[in-house]
Amino acid sequence: MTIVSVAELADDLAVRGHHVGDRDTVVCDVRFHLADHEQGRREYEAGHIPGALFVDLHRELAGDPDAGGGRHPLPPVEDFVALLGRLGIDPATQVVAYDSAGGAVASRLWWMLRSIGHSQVSVLDGGIDAWVAAGHPLSTDVPSPTPTEYPPVTDWTGTVDADAVAQSAAFGGIVVDARAADRFRGDHEPIDHRAGHIPGAVNLFHGDNLGDDGLHRPLAELAERFAGVGEAPIVYCGSGVTACHDLLAMSLVGVNQARLYPGSWSEWSSDPDREIATGD
Numbered sequence: 001m002t003i004v005s006v007a008e009l010a011d012d013l014a015v016r017g018h019h020v021g022d023r024d025t026v027v028c029d030v031r032f033h034l035a036d037h038e039q040g041r042r043e044y045e046a047g048h049i050p051g052a053l054f055v056d057l058h059r060e061l062a063g064d065p066d067a068g069g070g071r072h073p074l075p076p077v078e079d080f081v082a083l084l085g086r087l088g089i090d091p092a093t094q095v096v097a098y099d100s101a102g103g104a105v106a107s108r109l110w111w112m113l114r115s116i117g118h119s120q121v122s123v124l125d126g127g128i129d130a131w132v133a134a135g136h137p138l139s140t141d142v143p144s145p146t147p148t149e150y151p152p153v154t155d156w157t158g159t160v161d162a163d164a165v166a167q168s169a170a171f172g173g174i175v176v177d178a179r180a181a182d183r184f185r186g187d188h189e190p191i192d193h194r195a196g197h198i199p200g201a202v203n204l205f206h207g208d209n210l211g212d213d214g215l216h217r218p219l220a221e222l223a224e225r226f227a228g229v230g231e232a233p234i235v236y237c238g239s240g241v242t243a244c245h246d247l248l249a250m251s252l253v254g255v256n257q258a259r260l261y262p263g264s265w266s267e268w269s270s271d272p273d274r275e276i277a278t279g280d
Contacts, residue, residue, distance in 0.1 A: 026088060085150045175201040178206040239266045
């Protein structure tokens with residue numbers, strides 16, 4: 001399943017008697033903070049879901065930004081496959097990812113696994129906040145997983161580059177911007193080169209996939225939210241991370257051919273030859 005509840009995860013770990021080296025289920029802590037790249041690891045070390053392994057978005061789920069492709073370009077796929085092996089993940093492993101951002105970061109790991117054909121991956125609904133609120137314990141023990149070898153993968157699937165985005169938008173394709181509305185409009189731009197959005201894009205802020213309780217909205221509400229995106233929209237955000245949360249929500253309501261523009265606004269806005277739009 002794409003989303004797993006705290007109760008379901010707690011029951012699963014209890015039934016399996018989760019321990020280091022058990023590859024039936026691997027729980028990944030993907031907490032990350034843009035303003036401080038080390039904060040997620042510090043939070044993990046201070047307390048995490050028992051048995052969880054820390055995965056560093058900036059170092060392990062992204063490539064070198066100096067090589068181009070935006071702030072968090074996808075790493076070489078062979079590097080990601082090697083990471084999975086180090087984490088003790090093989091094709092039969094159920095992976096559960098969580099964060100402290102409603103799934104906005106954990107969904108990047110979810111998408112990357114799905115992109116290489118690993119379908120047994122879920123995001124914990126509500127993340128670590130929901131786990132703690134339900135009264136479940138945290139641990140400071142750092143597991144040492146038993147390494148394995150994940151089969152080779154040739155390339156990422158479900159991605160498009162900037163030229164494909166421009167062509168799609170020019171011919172009426174649906175391009176979705178997952179950033180907050182003020183950044184989409186170009187009211188301000190705290191991170192990237194220019195303010196605004198890709199011409200022709202529509203704004204569907206990833207945070208609105210969640211209700212006031214921090215959990216994912218019911219399927220009926222998500223279906224209404226994404227009713228106009230068609231079968232194969234292109235989704236982007238600032239750096240190809242939170243866009244994955246929209247992709248996750250779309251998959252819940254049957255939009256399974258949506259594609260990610262990994263470079264996203266950080267790449268697009270850095271190219272002076274790319275047109276930009278502002279306003280609603």
